[in-house]
Amino acid sequence: MNPPPGTSTHCSGARPHGFQSACLSLAALGMLHAVSALAADPAATDHVRGEFHELNDNGAWSWFMDERTIVDRGQLLVGSVRANGKFRNSKLPGWGNVELAVLNLASGKKNVAILHENLEQDDHNNPGLLVLQDGRYFAAYSKHGQEPKLYYRISERPGDATAWSPETEFVTPGEKAGKGTWAHTNNVTYANPLRLSAEGNRTYLFHRGHGLDPNYLVSDDDARTWRYGGKLYIGRDGYSPYTKYISNQRDAVHFVATEDHPRNFDNSLYHGFIREGNIHRSDGAVVAPLSTSTECAVHSWDLTRVYQGGPDNVAWMTDIHLDKDGRPVVLFTVQRGSAGLPRGKGGDDIRFHFARWDGAKWIEREIAHAGKRLYPGEDDYSGLGAIDPQNTNVVYLSTDADIATGKPLISTADGRRHHEIFRGETTDGGATWQWTPVTTNSTMDNLRPLVPQWKDERTALVWMRGSYKANRGEWTSKVVATLLKPADF
Numbered sequence: 001m002n003p004p005p006g007t008s009t010h011c012s013g014a015r016p017h018g019f020q021s022a023c024l025s026l027a028a029l030g031m032l033h034a035v036s037a038l039a040a041d042p043a044a045t046d047h048v049r050g051e052f053h054e055l056n057d058n059g060a061w062s063w064f065m066d067e068r069t070i071v072d073r074g075q076l077l078v079g080s081v082r083a084n085g086k087f088r089n090s091k092l093p094g095w096g097n098v099e100l101a102v103l104n105l106a107s108g109k110k111n112v113a114i115l116h117e118n119l120e121q122d123d124h125n126n127p128g129l130l131v132l133q134d135g136r137y138f139a140a141y142s143k144h145g146q147e148p149k150l151y152y153r154i155s156e157r158p159g160d161a162t163a164w165s166p167e168t169e170f171v172t173p174g175e176k177a178g179k180g181t182w183a184h185t186n187n188v189t190y191a192n193p194l195r196l197s198a199e200g201n202r203t204y205l206f207h208r209g210h211g212l213d214p215n216y217l218v219s220d221d222d223a224r225t226w227r228y229g230g231k232l233y234i235g236r237d238g239y240s241p242y243t244k245y246i247s248n249q250r251d252a253v254h255f256v257a258t259e260d261h262p263r264n265f266d267n268s269l270y271h272g273f274i275r276e277g278n279i280h281r282s283d284g285a286v287v288a289p290l291s292t293s294t295e296c297a298v299h300s301w302d303l304t305r306v307y308q309g310g311p312d313n314v315a316w317m318t319d320i321h322l323d324k325d326g327r328p329v330v331l332f333t334v335q336r337g338s339a340g341l342p343r344g345k346g347g348d349d350i351r352f353h354f355a356r357w358d359g360a361k362w363i364e365r366e367i368a369h370a371g372k373r374l375y376p377g378e379d380d381y382s383g384l385g386a387i388d389p390q391n392t393n394v395v396y397l398s399t400d401a402d403i404a405t406g407k408p409l410i411s412t413a414d415g416r417r418h419h420e421i422f423r424g425e426t427t428d429g430g431a432t433w434q435w436t437p438v439t440t441n442s443t444m445d446n447l448r449p450l451v452p453q454w455k456d457e458r459t460a461l462v463w464m465r466g467s468y469k470a471n472r473g474e475w476t477s478k479v480v481a482t483l484l485k486p487a488d489f
Contacts, residue, residue: 056082064208065192113162173228231295244256394424461483
């Protein structure tokens with residue numbers, strides 16, 4: 001007999017219709033996994049838990065700019081980039097628009113603002129968002145490695161994301177690289193704005209820039225004007241190191257770093273934080289002063305290692321947040337079984353890992369199967385996942401594999417393999433997890449989930465729903481969200 005909706009089972013002989021496994025005891029990983037029975041009508045095609053909303057009829061994002069979504073004054077804001085046709089179809093309407101969807105959480109009313117028309121059809125151009133001190137919204141974005149330049153706009157009124165001031169450009173250090181040149185350039189990608197109250201409410205804008213390394217801008221007038229700050233750290237001088245940031249909004253910026261792009265190097269992961277003008281390791285030891293120029297001697301491997309990568313276990317970060325004690329928690333992926341394979345031939349087995357700093361050391365575990373790469377050539381691209389900032393013991397993962405076994409997740413709706421989203425919760429620091437499907441029986445992929453900070457009993461879960469074929473060109477995914485209550489689980 002199946003348990004009623006909202007309850008869970010550690011091992012049930014019955015299987016919910018449209019879901020591959022109700023018994024997720026993961027002995028191979030040394031962890032106990034459980035799956036809740038589906039709420040409402042689990043047999044329904046394209047079933048989603050909670051209160052579902054379509055926010056934009058087309059949109060996609062990468063995962064190295066934040067915040068990509070925020071909740072403020074009863075509104076959910078989500079940035080995305082629009083696609084129309086392939087990358088070469090640049091004359092089509094809407095091609096490469098940088099857009100912002102707005103949902104009124106009380107009335108359900110929706111709006112979409114265009115921040116920049118026809119910038120470039122590349123999901124790396126998604127805006128990073130910040131609520132300014134005066135209540136206005138700040139959005140920063142760039143092209144994907146095409147020029148040493150950032151763009152930003154500020155909303156005309158506090159709490160109103162539908163009307164924006166004219167766009168401002170900021171030219172970053174270094175010469176523009178030639179067309180078609182990617183490595184060893186100064187061109188900009190990604191925008192990560194954040195503010196530290198203990199530094200006189202100074203605003204930082206972290207980005208990939210000079211040397212294709214992480215750099216930062218600084219503003220001391222609530223993001224109205226900016227100056228170049230310096231370079232954060234350097235990688236191995238291959239293609240580019242990757243970085244995810246989170247601040248405590250007071251006096252520290254935590255970040256997790258790699259040596260390079262995982263297609264170029266068998267990455268490990270490292271953690272550090274910035275406080276009072278210095279870069280620190282996880283235990284607080286000072287590595288070096290934060291650079292205030294384009295010169296920098298700090299490497300990613302000078303920080304505290306979170307995870308040791310290798311030829312058969314290549315790491316890439318997915319999300320970072322701070323727990324209730326202000327300690328960092330990291331969600332990341334590891335590509336398995338691809339050692340020695342040429343680019344485009346690996347990525348058949350990607351796993352999710354979860355790591356937390358306990359105050360003295362990093363505790364890291366594999367927690368779930370992430371399935372296959374999204375497309376050939378980017379063998380480390382997964383469906384991704386998100387840590388719930390309200391409760392860092394909760395994650396939301398996108399996978400096209402059975403969480404426990406790694407077997408293909410086949411929808412009974414169309415007999416095809418699709419990415420579904422699962423909610424995972426741990427009560428013992430990540431040793432064991434209970435899993436509940438959020439989407440089931442889908443006829444399309446559910447990708448790249450996001451969870452904004454929101455002081456509410458509900459959780460806003462945002463994701464891309466539909467076809468996604470390449471970061472630089474083609475997708476038909478919609479921007480969607482569901483509002484989840486505790487009773488939904």
